[in-house]
Structure formats: C-alpha cells, structure tokens
Amino acid sequence: MRTIAHVDMDCFFAAVEVLDHPEYRGLPVIVGGARGGARSVVSTCSYEARAYGVHSAMPMATAERLCPDAVFVCGNMRRYVEVSNLVMSVLGNMAPIIQQVSIDEAFLDMTGCEHLYPSAYGMGEAIRQAIKDASGLTASVGIGPNKYIAKLASSSCKPNGLLVVSEGEVEAFLDPMPVSKLWGVGEQGSKELARYGITTVSELKSWSQQWMIDKFGKWGAVLYRLARGIDDDPVTPDEEPQSYASENTFETDISDIDVLRRALVHHSSRVARRLRESRMLARTVTLKIKYSDFQQITRGRSLVEPFDDDNTAYATSCSILDEINLAKPVRLIGVCLSGLTGERQLSLFAQPRAATADSVLDAIARKHGSRLVVRGRELQ
C-alpha cells in the first residue's frame, strides 16, 4: 500500500505578490498580461478577486470590468521560480521521491515514512507547516493511496486545506462526485457521458467494463478504473525535459515578416539559453505558427551538428519562416528546440565566436535578469 501526497500552492503567483507587497493583503490581486492588451489573460488571482467572478485564463479586459479596483500585477516569473525552488527543496527533504508537475504542484511518495508521523493527517500538517515556515505561503495538501486520489483530495480542500482519503474511504469519496472531476473527462467527456444518463461516479460504476469499452474504447477502460479509484502510476522523479519551447501570441495579428523575425530573435535566444543552462545540445529546430483563423502549422528542421547557440536557432527558424506561406496574418509564433543530446559530437574545433557572445549574454542575464517580456499566456 502506498501513501502519496499531492501539494498545490494556493493561487501561487498572487500569493507571492502579497508576500512581497504586504499592503496587498486582503485586496483582490490579479496577476496577468498587460492591462489594455487585447489578448492579455488572467494568469492567477487571489481568492478576494475570485469573489468577483475573476478566474484564470479570463481575458484581462473582463477581469477589469468585474473588479476594476483590484491590484493588477504583470508578474515576475523569476521571483516565482525562486520561491518555487525554495518550496520544492523543502518538499525534497521530506519525501524519498518527489515529482514536480508544475511550478506550484508536486507529488510526494511518502510510502515508508508513515511511522515518522502520528497519522496521515499529521503528515499532511507537517508538509503544510514546512512550506509555511520556509516560504510564508500556504498550500493545499491531499493524501491518498495513489496520485489520482491525492490530487482529487487536494483540489477538494483548496485553499489552505488538508484532506486525507485512506484506501477504505476512496469509494465514499468518489461516488458522489460529478464525472467532470475525473482525470481527463472535462466538459466534453461529461457531455458524452450525460447522453447515457451518467453524471456522477456512482452512476458510472453501474456500467460493466465491457460496456464502457464497447462505447468509449480505450477511454472507457481508463474511466472504468478511475471510477473505482485505481491508479498505478508511480511518482517518478523529474525527468530531463525533451525539448525547450518559447512562443507568444501577438496583441494584433501580424503580416509583417520583419516583426515575425524579431519575435524569432527573442524566442531563439530564450530557448538556446535554457539549453546552455542545462548543458545540452539540440539537433532540431521547429517553428510553430498559428494563423489568424487559428489554423496551426509546425515545421521542423534537423541539423547534422548539434548546437546550443542563439544564432543557429535563429538562422534555422528564419529559414523555415521564409518557406512558409504568409498569405494569412499570424496570431502566434514560437520556436522549439528538440532532439536533445548531451554530447558535442563533431565540433572538436575551437569554439565559434557566436558561442562566446552567447556566454557573455548569459552572464549578463544571470546577473541582471533576462529582460523577458512575460505575457499572461506565458505565465499559465
């Protein structure tokens, strides 16, 4: 039997802002894209702002209308990452295995550590207290026999809550839940299930596994297990990323190729810097474009020699751009580096000049911040 904890920081970005600006405490705080930006969205907001109906991913303009007196903050990703690293290191000291799933969320496999605490509840309180002591922030914690139940538990007790669902309590916990709460069901899946009169987990459970598979295929088999609280997915320590990507949505659709190239300068240097920071090389550059009508295309190019410099990323993405049909205006553009390798295979010669320039820029970025324009969409 396993003991899994899911930790979710409460409205993380907004909470960090309040921490750094005590004068914001008790006020509605909205973190997101620039005010007035046609496509800016809310990234995170405090519970005081949620009381006005504001929520994540809502257009900033709507949030302003609902809650004009809120404190609007553009967001400071460097600071959020700093606090996140602090919290994750605290969690890493408490659990034998930790899997960070986002900037403010992690699974902890606490199996074998049960005897260190008076109870599962005591374990959860210890986790919450350790986070509070280190960062001054609150987190919601769910504890269960697997990742799926732990995550459902933490989302059921937000904010600043703790919920323990033991193996024996799983059925009573799940049965009354609307099916929309199950992993991967969402709005679309709920509609699909509603056609068969299934709205709660207990209704879902009344159907046989064969019926589920006949009706929904693979998804049916997954649902059958989820309805019974079964999940064998292990807590796996963070893996090395498989790719580095950077993209932006323009405030207005763009037809000017020079503007698109300028965006590629930004994205290329951003992803190449992350590559160098992780001491990796990439082989493949992929350009992603979304047109004004939301049609999306991606075009990749693999190079013979792995690289980690801004120039190669930029020149390759530009040459891909030159071959793309720009008859329609562009809404979004992005660059992704993949085919990562740790080895510099062919370049045994002296470092090219470009690499030297990059290392100077990296040093500046480390010292003064990378001057990134952080948009609401990047913050999500």
Ligand SMILES: [Mg+2]
């Ligand atoms: Mg959170």
